[in-house]
Amino acid sequence: MSIELISTVVGLILTLMVFSYLIGDNPLFRFAVYIFIGSASGYAAAVVWHYVLTPKLIEPLTDPSQLLLLIVPLILSITLLAKLSPRLSWVGNFAMAVLVGVGAATAIGGALIGTLIPQAEASMNAFNLGAASNNVDAIYRMIESSVMLAGTVLTLVYFQFGAKHTTGGSTRRNAVIEFLAWLGRIFIAITLGVLFAGVYMAALTAMIERLSSVVNFLKSLLGL
Amino acid sequence: MNNLGGPSESTAEEPAPEKQDSAQDDLSWLNNLGGAFSSQDTQTPESSTSKPFRTAPLNELTEETKNDTTPDWLRNAMEEPSMPAPGDLSMDWFKEQDKAKDIPPALSTDDDDSSSEPVPALTDIDLPVNDAPSFSAQDVDSMFNIDMPDWLTQDSGGPESPLSKSTKTPANAGESLDPVELPSWVQAMRPVDSAIEGTSATEESEQVPEREGPLAGFRGIIPSAPIGSSLRPKAFSLKLQVTDEQETGASLIEQIIVGEAAAHPKKSTKAASSQRALRWMISILFLGILSVIIGIGSQSLGIFPPGRVSELSNLIGAIPDGSPVLLVMDYDPSVAGELAAAAGPVLDQMALVRHSTFTFLAMSPNGPAMVEHLMLNTGIGRDVSAGGLGYQAEANYFNLGFLPGGSAGVLGFVSAPERAFPQVNVDGFTEFEAVVLLTDSAESGRVWVEQLEFAKQARPEIASKPLIVVSSAQAGPMLEPYVSSGQVDVLVNGLSDAAKYEFVNQSRPGMARAYWDSFGVGLMLAVLSIVLGGIWNFFIGIRERRAIADLG
Known part of the structure; x- marks a missing residue:
């Protein structure tokens, strides 16, 4: 029996065990989940040791020329282990501060240069009709840009919850803001519908892939 | 009166009381008190503050200071203090003062008391021991650092002063009490009328003057109305002063709390089982149809490339x-x-x-x-x-x-x-x-x-x-x-x-x-499931509304 056949059979059995959740929670489903979590965690630990710790920390320590460069990350990584103990967790605070500071600075810089500025420029350039190839394209770009701008503005207006007190003691938003917020709800509903459709299509594709493997295996067994 | 610090000269000028009972009722001791402080009034504020323990009259002080070459700072240090030092918890000092007080001035061997002038015995004045402190007036003044009222600081030696007139007729004091002119400090210490609300000038005139005791002759010192009845604090309402908006918010929070605390009826088993059956049916439908399509290898649907x-x-x-x-x-x-x-x-x-x-x-x-x-x-x-x-x-x-x-x-x-x-x-x-x-x-x-x-x-x-x-x-x-x-x-x-x-x-x-x-x-x-499910729920909702309308 080849390795490929064994892996196919194991995959088929585990797939049916997970599908058994359709009739409710049962030991077969939980067993499959435990196997997945255990194997994934073990594999992740092996990957981290093999791809990260060994080539980037352990092996360079044997080279005296790199020892001075690695002494700082080595100490910081060791202090992170102190986080396991509530009494000694303060020892790892500096290493955590380095991680959070570097990570936050990188993310903020990337978000500013990679998302905020380019997206704002793209929103403004969408109204540049000079880039259109013909009149039909210009009209299409104009409509697309207007819808995009309206969706952005109306969605932002929807989250404007500022209100003023009325004579009756209750609070109420401005009538214009209320109407624009109602339009913004439509755009938000459309966006949520798109996201739901995307999630459904992803799940449907995954299910089709699993059903295809099961059906093809059965067809191969039956010689069809 | 040495206990009050009064000088011997002023006390010597007082006539001796004829009867002990009459001496208890008259106000001659106020004259002595005034005479005592009248001599202090002649002193400058600087001297009173720099020599707080001096008890002798000013004229004697000046005679002493003429022959005294001791500096002021050394003399003050060499004098026996009139009060025990702070922290001195011994009561011997007070015992010695009490002994000195018990000795009559006539029997005293002190040089200051050896004068031939008559000095009234201490027994003539019925003062309680506790109320007769051994401090001099300057001691009291220096301790409390207060401004003496004008009637105490005025010159009592003049023949035209009211107090001297009253002291000259001690025999008639016990028979009838004439209305006296209240000193300014007594008038200033009459908060009774101002404290009692509703007290007017006409009510004050109707009040009965006191006939006995140290307040004899005074009118309106003791209020006729029972104390506490008019001074009782006003009753305030305990109702919270809230606005309509606050009441609305409070009622909304109350409704939320009540709604959370209320037990919701458990869904019926029938509804749960129907939901489970629906889920099974949809799952079987999807798995069956998709498996068949995959099994037959259908590739009939077209693709439109964008x-x-x-x-x-x-x-x-x-x-x-x-x-x-x-x-x-x-x-x-x-x-x-x-x-x-x-x-x-x-x-x-x-x-x-x-x-x-x-x-x-x-x-x-x-x-x-x-x-x-x-x-x-x-x-x-x-x-x-x-x-x-x-x-x-x-x-x-x-x-x-x-x-x-x-x-x-x-x-x-x-x-x-x-x-x-x-x-x-x-x-x-x-x-x-x-x-x-x-x-x-x-x-x-x-x-x-x-x-x-x-x-x-x-x-x-x-x-x-x-x-x-x-x-x-x-x-x-x-x-x-x-x-x-x-x-x-x-x-x-x-x-x-x-x-x-x-x-x-x-x-x-x-x-x-x-x-x-x-x-x-x-x-x-998926589209059919959502549409059919929506239509099904739509008609279910209409049927439930009709049922509610029929019942209502």
């Missing part, structure tokens, strides 16, 4: 032959089937047409395992005899492994990939002719887009490298804006885009096309 597909073909066609391409594995095993189907046509064309060398980089620890799964499912890693392209590891594709560090790790790799992975098959990031990002998350995909844009600021040559994103259908809509802005060259969103591109790519490798019919049927089943 314009984006041609852009991807042109982009791949521009990649130099045999050049390295970076593939970022950024998805979980749960979507491995979808991503393999979506990335299959892109990788197949790169491998088949451009013979590109693939360099895989995993963003999750499970990513390295996904590389082999992807290469086998797309057929690129299979042997040529098995219908694959025969790509071999470490020859045609390289698996660098897991890249830790998130966004910082991405930036580090883009800056110097050879430093992050010494085994990488390139000398710099710019040697990659294209970057293909396979992701199932908009957030992690955004990190790569942002960090590449960040690196372009320092190295503009990176901007010429195309970025192709192959995403799961759940992340595609969130990554679409980066395509509109030009930061992503081409986006392959899920199975639908993959099937369209596969149709252009001579139906290779065929995974997306094999799933296409079942995918379309599954979508239609």
Whole structure:
């Protein structure tokens, strides 16, 4: 029996065990989940040791020329282990501060240069009709840009919850803001519908892939 | 009166009382008190403060100071203090003072008391022992540091003073009490009328003057009304002063609390069982129909390729032959089937047409395992005899492994990939002719887009490298804006885009096309389920409203 056949059979059995959740929670489903979590965690630990710790920390320590460069990350990584103990967790605070500071600075810089500025420029350039190839394209770009701008503005207006007190003691938003917020709800509903459709299509594709493997295996067994 | 500190001269001028009883009732002691303080009134404020313990009259003081060569500071220190030192807890000092007080002045051997002038005995004045302190008046003044009232400080030696007149007729004091003129300080100490509300001048005139006691002759000192009745504090209402808005908010919070505390009726078993049956029915319907479609291998549904597909073909066609391409594995095993189907046509064309060398980089620890799964499912890693392209590891594709560090790790790799992975098959990031990002998350995909844009600021040559994103259908809509802005060259969103591109790519490798019919049927089943479920609930709602209307 080849390795490929064994892996196919194991995959088929585990797939049916997970599908058994359709009739409710049962030991077969939980067993499959435990196997997945255990194997994934073990594999992740092996990957981290093999791809990260060994080539980037352990092996360079044997080279005296790199020892001075690695002494700082080595100490910081060791202090992170102190986080396991509530009494000694303060020892790892500096290493955590380095991680959070570097990570936050990188993310903020990337978000500013990679998302905020380019997206704002793209929103403004969408109204540049000079880039259109013909009149039909210009009209299409104009409509697309207007819808995009309206969706952005109306969605932002929807989250404007500022209100003023009325004579009756209750609070109420401005009538214009209320109407624009109602339009913004439509755009938000459309966006949520798109996201739901995307999630459904992803799940449907995954299910089709699993059903295809099961059906093809059965067809191969039956010689069809 | 020595106990009060009065000088002997002033006391000597007083006539001796004829009767002891009458001496108890008259106010002659006030005269003595006034005489005592009248002598002090002649002293300057500086002297009274610098010599707080002097008890002799000022004229005697001046006689003493004429012959006294001792400095003031030394004399004050040599004098016996009239009060015990602070912290001296011994009571011997008070005993000695009491002994001196008990000795009559006539029997005293003190030089000051040896004068022949008559001195009234202490027994003539009925003062309690506790009320007769041994301090001099200056001691009292220095201790309390208060301003003496004007009637105490006025000259009592004059023959026209009222007090001297009263002291001259002590015999008549016990028979009738004439109305006296109240001193200013007594008038100032009459808060009774002002404290009692509603007391007017007419009421004051109606009040009866006191006939006995030290307040005899005074009118209106003791209020006729019972104390406490008019001074009773006003009764305030305990009702909270709240606005209508606050009441509305309070009632709303109360309703929420009551609603949370109230026990909700448990759903009936009938409804739960019907829901379970509905779920089973829908599951069986989906699994049965899709399995049949997959089993029969239906490929009857058509594919309409949009314009984006041609852009991807042109982009791949521009990649130099045999050049390295970076593939970022950024998805979980749960979507491995979808991503393999979506990335299959892109990788197949790169491998088949451009013979590109693939360099895989995993963003999750499970990513390295996904590389082999992807290469086998797309057929690129299979042997040529098995219908694959025969790509071999470490020859045609390289698996660098897991890249830790998130966004910082991405930036580090883009800056110097050879430093992050010494085994990488390139000398710099710019040697990659294209970057293909396979992701199932908009957030992690955004990190790569942002960090590449960040690196372009320092190295503009990176901007010429195309970025192709192959995403799961759940992340595609969130990554679409980066395509509109030009930061992503081409986006392959899920199975639908993959099937369209596969149709252009001579139906290779065929995974997306094999799933296409079942995918379309599954979508239609979902649409039908949602529409039918909505219509069913609509009519159920109408029936329930009619039932409620009939009951109402």
